[in-house]
Amino acid sequence: MATNPVGAPLQRPVQERENVVIRFAGDSGDGMQVTGMQFTTESVFAGNNIGTLPDFPAEIRAPTGTLYGVSAFQVNFSSRNVYTPGDDLDALVIMNPAALKTNLEDLKQNGILILDKAEFNEPNLKKAQYTVNPLEDGSLDKYQTYPVEITKMTTLALKDMNLPNRSVTRSRNFFALGVVSWLFNRPIEPTLNWIKDRFKRNPEVMEANTRALKGGYNLAENSELFASSYEVKPAQIAPGVYRNITGNTATALGFIAAAKKAGLPIFLGSYPITPASDILHELAGYKNFNVYTFQAEDEIAGVGAALGAAFGGAIGITTTSGPGMNLKAETVGLAAAVELPLIITDIQRAGPSTGMPTKPEQADLLQALYGRHGEAPLPVIAASTPADCFYAAFEAVRIAVKYMTPVILLTDGYLASASEPWLLPRVADLPDFKVEFRTDPQGFFPYLRDEGTLARPWARPGTPGLEHRIGGLEKDYLTGNISYAPSNHEQMVRVRYRKMAKITQEIPPTKIDGPERGKLLVIGWGSTYGSITAGVKEFQGQGKAVSHIHLRYLNPLPPDLGEIIARFDKVLVPEMNMGQLLRVLRAEYLVDAVGLNKIQGRPFKVSEITAKIARMLEE
Amino acid sequence: MSTASAAKLTRKDFVSDQDVRWCPGCGDYAILAQVQKVFPELGVPKENVVFISGIGCSSRFPYYMNTYGFHSIHGRAPAIATGLKVSRPDLMVWVVTGDGDGLSIGGNHLMHALRRNVDLKILLFNNRIYGLTKGQYSPTSELGKVTKSTPVGSADHPLNPLLLALGVDATFIARTIDVEAKHQQDIIKRAAEHKGATFVEILQNCNVYNDGAFASLTDKETKANTQLVLEHGKPMIFGKNKDRGIRLKGLTPEVVTLGNGIGVSDLLVHDETDPVLGFLLSRMTPPAFPMPIGVIRVTEKPTFDALMNHQIQDAMEKSGAGDLEKLLHQGDVWTVK
Numbered sequence: 020m021a022t023n024p025v026g027a028p029l030q031r032p033v034q035e036r037e038n039v040v041i042r043f044a045g046d047s048g049d050g051m052q053v054t055g056m057q058f059t060t061e062s063v064f065a066g067n068n069i070g071t072l073p074d075f076p077a078e079i080r081a082p083t084g085t086l087y088g089v090s091a092f093q094v095n096f097s098s099r100n101v102y103t104p105g106d107d108l109d110a111l112v113i114m115n116p117a118a119l120k121t122n123l124e125d126l127k128q129n130g131i132l133i134l135d136k137a138e139f140n141e142p143n144l145k146k147a148q149y150t151v152n153p154l155e156d157g158s159l160d161k162y163q164t165y166p167v168e169i170t171k172m173t174t175l176a177l178k179d180m181n182l183p184n185r186s187v188t189r190s191r192n193f194f195a196l197g198v199v200s201w202l203f204n205r206p207i208e209p210t211l212n213w214i215k216d217r218f219k220r221n222p223e224v225m226e227a228n229t230r231a232l233k234g235g236y237n238l239a240e241n242s243e244l245f246a247s248s249y250e251v252k253p254a255q256i257a258p259g260v261y262r263n264i265t266g267n268t269a270t271a272l273g274f275i276a277a278a279k280k281a282g283l284p285i286f287l288g289s290y291p292i293t294p295a296s297d298i299l300h301e302l303a304g305y306k307n308f309n310v311y312t313f314q315a316e317d318e319i320a321g322v323g324a325a326l327g328a329a330f331g332g333a334i335g336i337t338t339t340s341g342p343g344m345n346l347k348a349e350t351v352g353l354a355a356a357v358e359l360p361l362i363i364t365d366i367q368r369a370g371p372s373t374g375m376p377t378k379p380e381q382a383d384l385l386q387a388l389y390g391r392h393g394e395a396p397l398p399v400i401a402a403s404t405p406a407d408c409f410y411a412a413f414e415a416v417r418i419a420v421k422y423m424t425p426v427i428l429l430t431d432g433y434l435a436s437a438s439e440p441w442l443l444p445r446v447a448d449l450p451d452f453k454v455e456f457r458t459d460p461q462g463f464f465p466y467l468r469d470e471g472t473l474a475r476p477w478a479r480p481g482t483p484g485l486e487h488r489i490g491g492l493e494k495d496y497l498t499g500n501i502s503y504a505p506s507n508h509e510q511m512v513r514v515r516y517r518k519m520a521k522i523t524q525e526i527p528p529t530k531i532d533g534p535e536r537g538k539l540l541v542i543g544w545g546s547t548y549g550s551i552t553a554g555v556k557e558f559q560g561q562g563k564a565v566s567h568i569h570l571r572y573l574n575p576l577p578p579d580l581g582e583i584i585a586r587f588d589k590v591l592v593p594e595m596n597m598g599q600l601l602r603v604l605r606a607e608y609l610v611d612a613v614g615l616n617k618i619q620g621r622p623f624k625v626s627e628i629t630a631k632i633a634r635m636l637e638e
Numbered sequence: 639m640s641t642a643s644a645a646k647l648t649r650k651d652f653v654s655d656q657d658v659r660w661c662p663g664c665g666d667y668a669i670l671a672q673v674q675k676v677f678p679e680l681g682v683p684k685e686n687v688v689f690i691s692g693i694g695c696s697s698r699f700p701y702y703m704n705t706y707g708f709h710s711i712h713g714r715a716p717a718i719a720t721g722l723k724v725s726r727p728d729l730m731v732w733v734v735t736g737d738g739d740g741l742s743i744g745g746n747h748l749m750h751a752l753r754r755n756v757d758l759k760i761l762l763f764n765n766r767i768y769g770l771t772k773g774q775y776s777p778t779s780e781l782g783k784v785t786k787s788t789p790v791g792s793a794d795h796p797l798n799p800l801l802l803a804l805g806v807d808a809t810f811i812a813r814t815i816d817v818e819a820k821h822q823q824d825i826i827k828r829a830a831e832h833k834g835a836t837f838v839e840i841l842q843n844c845n846v847y848n849d850g851a852f853a854s855l856t857d858k859e860t861k862a863n864t865q866l867v868l869e870h871g872k873p874m875i876f877g878k879n880k881d882r883g884i885r886l887k888g889l890t891p892e893v894v895t896l897g898n899g900i901g902v903s904d905l906l907v908h909d910e911t912d913p914v915l916g917f918l919l920s921r922m923t924p925p926a927f928p929m930p931i932g933v934i935r936v937t938e939k940p941t942f943d944a945l946m947n948h949q950i951q952d953a954m955e956k957s958g959a960g961d962l963e964k965l966l967h968q969g970d971v972w973t974v975k
Contacts, residue, residue, distance in 0.1 A: 060970060063970075063972065064972065066974075209970070256974045257974065258973075258974050258975055259973070259974060260967065260971055260972070260973050261971060261972050261973070261974060262966075262967070262968075262969055262970060262971040262972075263970065272965065272966065275960070275962070275965065276962055276966075279960070279962050284725060286721055286724070286725045288717075288721055305960060305965070306949055306950045306952075306953035306954075307950075307953040307954045307956070307957040307958065307959060307960045308959075308960030308965070309950060309954075309959075309960070310950075311724055311725055311946060311950065313720070313721065313724065313946075315717065315720075315750075316717075316746055316747065316749075316750040317746060319714060319717065319747075320714070320717035320720070320746075320747055320750065321717075323710070323711075323714045323717030323718045323720075323721065323747070324717050324718065324720045324721030324724070325721055326710075326718055326721065327690070327708070327717070327718035327719055327720065327721030327722035327723075327725075328721035328722060328724070328725040328726075329721075330688075330708055330718075330722055331721075331722045331725050331726035331729065332725075332726070333721075333725040333726075335721065349711055350711060350714065353710060353711050357708075443966050443967060443971070444966070446962045446963050446966070479726075480685070480686070480687075480688045480706035480722070480726065480729050481685055481686055481706075481726065481728060481729060482685055483683070483685045484685070485685070486684060486685055486704055486705050486706055487706065487707070488654070488656075488700050488701050488703075488706070488707035488708070488709065489707070489708055489709070490700070490701070490707075490708060490709025490710065491693075491709060491710065491711055492709065500656060501656070501701065
């Protein structure tokens with residue numbers, strides 16, 4: 020699929036690689052996210068499997084050139100399976116000294132380092148806290164360093180356009196992308212098309228970016244800058260229609276698909292919070308799918324309005340991140356008491372408090388499981404990859420309406436903005452679950468439960484003969500009227516637990532990646548899926564009895580989990596927290612499981628997982 | 639809303655089978671009675687009526703109305719009601735709240751529901767005390783209020799609910815009193831007919847923790863001198879002998895006695911549509927002034943729920959009802975063979 024867009028034959032040797040991990044890093048105003056995403060698209064068109072990791076600061080426009088203003092985007096592209104954005108870098112593209120300082124430690128020895136030479140000037144070096152210019156002190160000798168005149172050459176390429184300097188420097192990232200596209204034999208047509216579409220209302224910028232991209236490509240091709248180029252052959256990929264998707268977009272689409280299957284409108288009540296806001300933005304664009312999006316006055320009103328809409332018969336959804344979960348907790352308790360469907364989505368980020376808002380963590384699991392007043396058990400579902408957010412969101416809605424219960428959906432800041440190619444499902448293959456509201460007044464009681472699910476009837480206002488009152492006060496087991504009877508309260512608490520137990524009938528037999536029994540079982544949940552999968556596969560490739568289970572249902576847990584755990588000598592639970600699932604598993608199954616805990620606002624590297632597995636196998 | 643089935647309804651149709659659990663003598667009984675009396679006249683089928691409340695004595699209200707009801711959490715009723723009304727514009731949604739629920743813990747939600755002009759009928763029972771938690775002062779208690787939590791008197795200046803509503807440009811603002819049955823019925827009817835967020839402050843006596851808070855307004859002997867009953871287009875006259883009135887001196891209202899060269903034509907004439915007058919009236923409080931009751935201010939503007947639903951209808955007309963297959967396939971897609 021890879022073609023040379025400018026038509027000239029490549030003069031230099033092409034080295035083949037199985038996979039390459041590259042990172043673009045620059046100032047937060049340097050357009051690194053766009054560059055990374057476009058490089059991803061080019062790689063997808065080149066037929067590779069990909070994994071991406073955007074990494075950006077919380078500050079919208081941090082002061083230029085500072086260490087904390089560095090924004091980066093990492094892409095792993097491969098001719099084999101890809102489970103993660105990659106560990107150490109084969110190539111690093113640097114737009115300024117600050118980006119060099121914060122990213123260099125991840126570059127492999129002898130890795131490719133491309134940097135913009137002109138940016139290594141006195142003021143920039145000072146801002147990046149370099150006392151000596153790293154281009155001159157030999158500290159970059161262990162890398163293949165290519166100082167390219169990115170700024171200077173971009174200026175030259177745009178010279179006759181008479182643009183202000185500021186506009187010229189804004190096209191630098193496309194020049195860099197052009198250079199790298201040639202180096203790795205990526206097709207630049209997808210990016211040329213993207214520029215055409217993205218800047219169709221601004222022909223000057225379109226022209227500038229087009230020239231910069233082509234300029235970079237041509238410089239790499241026609242100069243003696245690189246001795247060779249690299250190629251990563253297309254991967255064996257399952258046939259079908261694909262699109263590249265981020266977790267937040269997938270979550271939004273999963274909600275829409277589920278609401279469509281339920282035959283109901285969506286009501287999203289939300290308050291902007293990083294990294295969840297994109298779901299609100301996304302859903303706000305789909306009003307023709309009968310989607311109401313309500314930007315509430317606060318987190319509490321967001322979930323409250325969603326619950327009110329659920330009372331009226333809509334799919335009530337709220338989206339937030341950790342601190343917002345605390346604010347919503349009281350309403351979630353009410354939702355548990357009145358037994359209405361409601362989806363509470365937590366895009367977890369590093370905490371406590373504001374913590375590191377743009378960085379992922381898995382530290383809200385215990386909050387999701389237990390973070391309410393009184394006994395209020397709820398189903399908790401977690402997504403494991405960006406595309407999997409679609410299915411997790413869909414499942415959350417399905418469980419909520421079938422069992423008349425709030426459901427907590429957990430993703431995280433990594434899944435939210437990372438992307439992967441998604442083999443699109445056929446709409447007909449997604450399960451149907453058309454909702455039928457209660458309309459018959461004969462024998463109606465608000466809390467008369469379905470035997471199979473223990474769900475109470477969904478009786479919407481507007482239905483004649485079903486007028487009833489619900490609320491937070493404890494209710495009579497059948498009539499739903501206020502009841503303080505001691506035995507009734509215990510019966511109600513117990514039935515709310517029994518309903519969770521019923522939900523186990525929705526959980527398919529647990530998929531074990533690896534042997535059914537053996538030395539070590541690695542249990543994960545959420546966004547650690549990729550790192551754990553890649554790590555475990557290394558040992559399986561060596562014939563070791565190491566298996567992996569990744570949990571979608573955190574509550575209720577899969578009914579076969581205890582029995583599977585018992586078939587392994589050791590259990591390892593890697594988590595981006597201090598050991599929350601670990602605690603649950605130890606309590607639930609009395610298993611002496613061991614944790615691997617990383618709390619750095621960054622996903623696990625595969626090497627971190629493999630190192631721990633290796634140690635446990637030796638012990 | 640069809641009115642065919644509603645026409646035959648009586649007060650009893652709106653009475654639920656639940657025992658009313660307010661303290662004997664509570665002003666809430668009177669309010670419940672007036673609401674139940676008025677509802678058959680509204681011509682709305684009872685299945686289309688929803689009462690939503692927060693927490694507090696007033697918030698028990700939905701349990702006693704034989705309509706749909708939701709007794710929710712402290713302060714959050716306006717938020718919950720907003721979600722319901724927006725997604726179900728066919729319903730008539732009422733919010734019952736109190737001075738603690740609506741002005742303290744839930745002040746934010748009340749403010750924003752009024753600001754957005756969500757078509758909600760909000761009744762705020764103001765008894766100037768916390769009843770359900772057994773007698774602490776509230777945001778409308780007078781400065782220096784001695785309660786269990788303020789043994790030497792509260793240091794808080796009280797909040798004026800009508801000024802809050804005016805401040806966020808609420809489209810219907812009124813005040814009435816629990817024991818004034820006829821007046822209350824009229825106001826509730828006016829509120830029901832208004833399209834948009836309605837805010838009705840009902841002065842209500844808590845006979846256990848703040849008995850007599852409004853005694854001078856409700857006492858048969860004094861009330862003619864302490865109430866100013868507002869009527870649109872009528873001069874502001876009050877007093878046992880209808881001989882006192884409100885006159886404007888510069889930008890300040892003053893109480894005058896008719897006669898001695900002061901005639902009715904010198905008095906302020908109530909204009910419900912005038913926000914400046916609404917402001918002056920809202921600031922008039924006893925003992926310097928009689929307490930204005932009635933409709934303080936009415937205006938029209940598009941409701942939030944209507945605007946939200948228009949956006950959805952527009953989108954459907956422009957782009958057609960959403961097609962899921964197309965949605966999934968939008969953007970850069972590619973086929974692997």
